[in-house]
Structure formats: structure tokens, C-alpha cells
Amino acid sequence: MANPKADFVLADIGTKQDFEPGSYAGAISVSCIQWLCHSFQSDHNPRTRLRVFFQWLYDVLSTDARAVLQFYPSDDNQVALIGKAAASVGFSTFFYVDNPDSKKNKKLFLICTFGQPTDPDSVIASALSEMNSTEHGRKLKNGKKGAQSRKQRVLNKKERQRSLGKVIKNDSKYTARKRKDKF
Structure with missing residues (x-):
């Protein structure tokens, strides 16, 4: 069990963390989850690490909480991989694209809430079409x-x-x- 008096914890989010279930009212991540899609060691499997992270997040959030995870995907496969991992543990997911017209300032947000799990393929398809349809040229x-x-x-x-x-x-x-x- 993590120290309840600690202000912060330094840990690898791709591994199982030991926190009390339902202890968080929300979660925010900035440019963090895309790194779970890369293998930096021979024993790192991106699918497994994403699933472990989202399962841990699902366990520690209270039922009225939400998680907003901002990331910069390197390609459409990363968006699909992250979205399916979140939906597979029971989150209701939604993608939001900020500055879709800009190449440099385009940000993708994954919003995870509790409730009816959404069909990950339809959510991912709509996010990808929104990202790609607004590009000029x-x-x-x-x-x-x-x-x-x-x-x-x-x-x-x-x-x-x-x-x-x-x-x-x-x-x-x-x-x-x-x-x-x-x-």
C-alpha cells in the first residue's frame, strides 16, 4: 500500500501500483500515456502496459470521477491502441481534438468516465476522422x-x-x- 501521507509518488505507470480503491476524485495526465505505446525494455509489451495502467486507473477512481488524458499520438494506430485499452477495462471513452487545424498545436484528449462502456471502434473512428478531416491541403x-x-x-x-x-x-x-x- 502506498504511503497515505506522501505528496507524490515516483513510479512507472505501466506497472501495477498499490493504491486504495476509489481513493481519487479525478486524474489528469499531460503527455504521459503515449510513452506506454513504446517498448524501452525487452519485457515491455505496449498492450499489456496500457491495460495495466487503465485497470489501475479504473480501480483507484471513485465512481463519479473522470480522467482527462492529453497525449500526442505518433500515428492513428496509437490512438486506436490507447482507446481500446481504456474501453476494455470498462471506461466510457470520448476523444476531443483541440486545435484540429494546426499541425504543431494539435492536442488529443482522451476523457474516461464511468458508465456504459462505449464501442471503442466507433469512438476511435470518429476521433480519427475529426483529426484527419480538418487538415488543409x-x-x-x-x-x-x-x-x-x-x-x-x-x-x-x-x-x-x-x-x-x-x-x-x-x-x-x-x-x-x-x-x-x-x-
Whole structure:
């Protein structure tokens, strides 16, 4: 049993922890659970470590609690793996994507609550479609995102500036054309 007077505990979240059941009113994790998807030692199995973590979390949370886990997935398989592990122990799961339009600032949140377990495949599919559908640009055959044309980028930027209330010159047939070099 963990020391009840301790302010913090240093432990590996992929291994079974010894806490009193129902002792926490909530849990928050920032950029932590994605590391359970990697094997840093030969005896680390990502599926097992995720299941152990979510089973421990399910045990220590009180029944009216919720857990909000923010992570940066490296690919869609990681989202599916984490979501299925959470749902398999009995959590009702929901994914929330913050800043879906941004590449650098996109954050994925997994919200786990008690209640009716959700179908993990439908929750994961909706999260993946929300993450992928809001990206701009066109997709190439190999799945990579292609670049927008120069004119389209300029027009999008001008539209954003107008929506912020800035005074922007009207579009013309010369918008986003390169000027001739006259040096």
C-alpha cells in the first residue's frame, strides 16, 4: 500500500501500483500515456502496459470521477491502441481534438468516465476522422499531405486577415503572382 501521507509518488505507470480503491476524485495526465505505446525494455509489451495502467486507473477512481488524458499520438494506430485499452477495462471513452487545424498545436484528449462502456471502434473512428478531416491541403496517393498552390495560400491568408477585421486590398487577377526580377 502506498504511503497515505506522501505528496507524490515516483513510479512507472505501466506497472501495477498499490493504491486504495476509489481513493481519487479525478486524474489528469499531460503527455504521459503515449510513452506506454513504446517498448524501452525487452519485457515491455505496449498492450499489456496500457491495460495495466487503465485497470489501475479504473480501480483507484471513485465512481463519479473522470480522467482527462492529453497525449500526442505518433500515428492513428496509437490512438486506436490507447482507446481500446481504456474501453476494455470498462471506461466510457470520448476523444476531443483541440486545435484540429494546426499541425504543431494539435492536442488529443482522451476523457474516461464511468458508465456504459462505449464501442471503442466507433469512438476511435470518429476521433480519427475529426483529426484527419480538418487538415488543409490535398492528400497525395502515398497518404502524405500535398502543398497548396501559392495563390490558394495567399487567398486563405487574406480571408483570415479580413475575418480579424483588418483592411485588406481586394483580390484581383494579379493576386499572388510573382513579380519580375528587376535588379
